[in-house]
Amino acid sequence: MAKVALVSSAGGHLTEILAIAQELAGEHDLFLCVTNYPAVRNMKLEEIPRIYYAPIFWREHDSWALLWLRQRIGVLVTMVLWLFTFARLFWKERPDFLITVGAEIAVPAYLVNRLFFRRPALYVESLARLHTPSLTGRLVSRLSNRVFVQWPAVLPYYGKKGEYHGRLI
């Protein structure tokens, strides 16, 4: 039984990670790291009892001026802060493997892993990408050991790293 870190943003990516977790629960020790959006806060998932939240550094009802700033510099600042979040989390948990479908928080998580922990890391391209890779994929695939796409048409974009082994549906 290996310890597996599942890294995901909230929303559709989480649904995909959950579909993977559903099959692996019981076989491996899974824990989830997810962005702390209101829709997922304090949630209970039968497959993954252990959930860590990557903090969001803005409030949901910030003024337009703050939102404007956030769009321009907030993303970068947040990414840097998340580096510390993941360095601390992976130090504590020591996962054997990492799996992500994206988005956002996968970038700092996989960067921290690449720099300090070097555990085998898998990037799964989203089921919603039938023909073109996602921005997260272009970044995170470079920090991953293996890349699984769910549609063969996306394979060429990932060169030698890309693999196709079917899909979640």
Added chain:
Amino acid sequence: MIFVTVGTADKGIDFDRLIREMDRIAGRLDEDVLIQRGPSDYEPRYARSVRFVRFDEALALFRTARFVVGHCGAGTVLNALRYRKPMILVPRRVETGELDTDDHQLQLAREMEGMEGVRIVHEVEKLEEAVRAFLSGAAVPPKPSPEKDRFIGAIREFLSTPRK
């Protein structure tokens, strides 16, 4: 209960075309209809509706629904498959402003056409007929595909790589 969902992603683009028609249909059915309408400003008159629900609450709605009517998003499809719920899917289209990137919902719909337990509806005028057919027994639970077994097998293989 029929659970209607237009997803929570897509950067908050509404999908009024589906919501308005499902509300109209709800007024002509005995079955309870619950719509997760997202950012839409349209207030359903006949169906119950919520703007957004929490992720785990949405799972509970998928689980308790008789079947699902939704946009053709990967999340919606996977959640319906998770609880083996029959689904009627209406793909969003870029052309009508229902998606802003590419027509991946049409592409996904094309791939899912003919799958057991799945009905693709492109024009909402055909939706009522599909819903009535599902209510009168045409709805069968979708089965896990061989592609999924292969995919999970590959992930198992990745997790069995010996530690360095």
